[in-house]
Structure formats: structure tokens, C-alpha cells
Amino acid sequence: MWRSLASNMLTVLAVALFLLGGVILWGQSQYTSDGPLEAAICLRVERGSNITRVSEKLEEEGAVSSAPIFRIGAKYADKTSQLKAGSYLVQPGTSMEGITDQITRGGASTCGTEVVYRVGVTRVLAEVRELDPATNRFVERAEFQPGVDETPVDYTRVRGEGDTRYRIALAEGVTSWQVVEALNALDVLDGAAGDLPAEGTLAPDSYEVRPGTPRAEVLADMVTRQQERVAAAWATRAPDAAVTTPEEMLILASIIEKETGVASERRQVASVFTNRLNRGMRLQTDPTVIYGVTEGKGVLGRGLRQSELRRATPWNTYVIEGLPPTPIANPGLASLEAAVNPDTTDFIFFVADGTGGHAFAETLAEHNANVAKWREIEAQRQNN
Incomplete structure (x- = not known):
């Protein structure tokens, strides 16, 4: 009898292991294969968020087929503690593995809200723009001249959001004095600009900044980039x-x-x-x-x-x-x-x-x- 019972238990254990292996393989397939998302979305990961909240949000948005499988896959890849705050453009069909990589790799946000400070010859213009995931185009939410116009509510709102991106777009033909005056008017920057850079030594280009970036640091970046261009x-x-x-x-x-x-x-x-x-x-x-x-x-x-x-x-x-x-x-x-x-x-x-x-x-x-x-x-x- 004991032999028969042991044989039956071994059979049950073998079947269970077989089934467990099948479940694991199925879960791996679900995690790595193309996802169910049909249209691009902008996934916002708040500061202080966790993998559970993100997985549930992804399931609600139709980006993943199973929040638990997403969490298990992220844990198996040892990435649950590497979650990075930001806004991420998730393309249709992106796998759970691909989304996990996006939200844990970090770097600049790829969607959401962007503030562009356009420094031109005649004026400085601040634009609040938001990327529309469906068209992959920016939609303008507000526009004003810093230090001249009344600050729009939309600008005040996005300045308080942690994942807003900031960019200074310097036009060709501006003078160094105009650049320094413009930087002094931008509340996203900090510190003194320092001595007026020599005329011609600043590169017209686009510069990513973050709240609190020193003005002198931005100018130094502009000088370095122009030196490289002059040499080239x-x-x-x-x-x-x-x-x-x-x-x-x-x-x-x-x-x-x-x-x-x-x-x-x-x-x-x-x-x-x-x-x-x-x-x-x-x-x-x-x-x-x-x-x-x-x-x-x-x-x-x-x-x-x-x-x-x-x-x-x-x-x-x-x-x-x-x-x-x-x-x-x-x-x-x-x-x-x-x-x-x-x-x-x-x-x-x-x-x-x-x-x-x-x-x-x-x-x-x-x-x-x-x-x-x-x-x-x-x-x-x-x-x-």
C-alpha cells in the first residue's frame, strides 16, 4: 500500500511540476510577447510611486494583459526597485518587458508636458506644450512673454509637476546681451549669469535644462558648443x-x-x-x-x-x-x-x-x- 501511495504522490508531484513549468513558460511568453495596446499612450510615473500602482494603471490603460504577470516579470528581472519618475510614450504593441525597460532605464521623459523658452532677436517667448500620443505632435497649452505678460495658470501648474521638461531654444543672430537678459528672466534657472560672454561665443541651439540649473552653467554649455562648431x-x-x-x-x-x-x-x-x-x-x-x-x-x-x-x-x-x-x-x-x-x-x-x-x-x-x-x-x- 505504501508503495502504491508513494507512486501516486510522485505522479501527482510530476504532474504539478509539469503544470507549473507550463504556467511559467506561459507567463514568460506573456511578458515578452507583443502587448495588447492598440494606440500609443503617455504613461506618467509619479515620484514615490511603486510597481504595483504602475502595473494596475497599465492594465487599466489596456497596455498589459495582466498586472500580476507584469509585476512578477519585473521582480524576476530585479527591476522593481529601479522605477524612475517621468512620462513615457508607450507605443502600440509594446511588450511588458519593453515597458519595464522604459520605466526603469530613466533619462529624459519622452512625452507629457514640455516648456520651451524661445530666445529670439526681438522677444523671449515661453510655450507650454503637451505631446498628443495619438499623433505624436505637440499641442500648445499656453504662450506668454516672461517678465512682460501675466503668467498663465497652465504654466504655474506644470511648473509644480515633477516630470515637466524644460528647453531653451536659442535663435541664430541673437546677441550675447540679449541671451543674458533672457536667461535672467527665466524663473526655471538659478544663480547669477556672471560676466557677459564675448559676442559670437554662444551657440544658437536647443538646451535641455532642469529647475534650478545655474545660469552660468547654461552659458558655459553654450560657449563650449560654439567652440566645437567654430573648430569644425x-x-x-x-x-x-x-x-x-x-x-x-x-x-x-x-x-x-x-x-x-x-x-x-x-x-x-x-x-x-x-x-x-x-x-x-x-x-x-x-x-x-x-x-x-x-x-x-x-x-x-x-x-x-x-x-x-x-x-x-x-x-x-x-x-x-x-x-x-x-x-x-x-x-x-x-x-x-x-x-x-x-x-x-x-x-x-x-x-x-x-x-x-x-x-x-x-x-x-x-x-x-x-x-x-x-x-x-x-x-x-x-x-x-
Whole structure:
């Protein structure tokens, strides 16, 4: 009898082990195979949350088929204690294993709310945006000028949320003074900006920041990035470039940046200045005169006067020979590259053409005709 009982118990144990093995294999398959999610979602993991709450939220959202299996899989992978707060864009069909990796790997949030501070030539604009998971596009929630407009409720709300991302977008052509003034107006940053960076030494680009980031740290990052760009652009210079040093390249690039906002024109504009420098002609460019008036501190806000065009300043290229002593703004990478790799042309003149671009000319007669056309366009606009 005892032998029979032992045999039966062994049989039952074997069946149980077999079934347990099947359950484990099934659970592993559920954890690693494609998930049931049909449309992308933005999963927000709050600070202080735990794997149980997250798993239940995922099951409610239809991202996982079983919250317990998700928890068991995360525990088996030894990741339950590695949960990172943030907002995560979970794509359709993402497996439980893939979601676990997303929410424990950390790094920048991939969805949710973003505040972008756009530092432009004429103003600083703060935008509160939220990513729509369905379209993978940002939806604007609020927009205002820091220090000028009343602070929107949406901005105050997201500033109190731990997973909000912050980014400073620096436009090409801003001056160092404008950048420092803008950073001083942003409540997301902390500390003093320090000494005013030299003109041209800040890289127009996008910079991720966090609440409390020191202003001096942001400026140092901008300087480092511009140094890298200057070095990279200088390494690609054409043998017949008119500039002879990286510093001269930076000065010429800043003039190109202020003369045109049309990307396709940069090398043409660069060719005009290159031809003038090579022929010993004065550059005669209005943005340098404006810089001599403002020294980069704000926008002139009006046309140049004849007296200003004649006034001798270190930057007035209607008066001085060659390049001014310093850049007149912070140029972007494309303008740096154009300064040392201009188009090959015989152009020595250009004027606005009414479309946002310019009309180029090789002779004074052609240029005068282009100027006459531009004045007609201006007159028509004033009469409308």
C-alpha cells in the first residue's frame, strides 16, 4: 500500500511540476510577447510611486494583459526597485518587458508636458506644450512673454509637476546681451549669469535644462558648443576663403547671419562679402552700423539715419576698411560654414527683393536697378 501511495504522490508531484513549468513558460511568453495596446499612450510615473500602482494603471490603460504577470516579470528581472519618475510614450504593441525597460532605464521623459523658452532677436517667448500620443505632435497649452505678460495658470501648474521638461531654444543672430537678459528672466534657472560672454561665443541651439540649473552653467554649455562648431567649420574652409583666422570667420559669419534669414542664400551672401574683401572694397552692410549704435543691447526699432551711416564707430563698415573688430551677433553653424565656403560668384551687391530674400548683382548699374525695384515694393506696401 505504501508503495502504491508513494507512486501516486510522485505522479501527482510530476504532474504539478509539469503544470507549473507550463504556467511559467506561459507567463514568460506573456511578458515578452507583443502587448495588447492598440494606440500609443503617455504613461506618467509619479515620484514615490511603486510597481504595483504602475502595473494596475497599465492594465487599466489596456497596455498589459495582466498586472500580476507584469509585476512578477519585473521582480524576476530585479527591476522593481529601479522605477524612475517621468512620462513615457508607450507605443502600440509594446511588450511588458519593453515597458519595464522604459520605466526603469530613466533619462529624459519622452512625452507629457514640455516648456520651451524661445530666445529670439526681438522677444523671449515661453510655450507650454503637451505631446498628443495619438499623433505624436505637440499641442500648445499656453504662450506668454516672461517678465512682460501675466503668467498663465497652465504654466504655474506644470511648473509644480515633477516630470515637466524644460528647453531653451536659442535663435541664430541673437546677441550675447540679449541671451543674458533672457536667461535672467527665466524663473526655471538659478544663480547669477556672471560676466557677459564675448559676442559670437554662444551657440544658437536647443538646451535641455532642469529647475534650478545655474545660469552660468547654461552659458558655459553654450560657449563650449560654439567652440566645437567654430573648430569644425574652420577645419572645412576652402583654400581661397577671405578670412584668415577662426576669429575672422566668426565675425564674418555673424554678419552673414544678420543679413539673411534664408538658408539657401547664406553662401551667396558670403560670396558678396568675400569678393569685397578680396577686392579691397568696404563691406557697407547695415547690420554692422546698427551694432555700432546699439552695441548689441536691444533692437534699434527704426531705420538707420544718414548721420549714423556716416558716423565713425569700430563697427561701421561704411567707414572702416575690412571686418569690424568683433562679431555683431551669435551665428549658427550654417553661417560659420558659409563664411569659409562661399559660393563662387562675381556678386558684389545685394538688396532685398520683397520676398524675404535678396537680389544679387555684379555691377553698380544692375544693383541700382534692383534698388529701384525694392523701393517700388516698399512704396506699394506703405500705400496698402
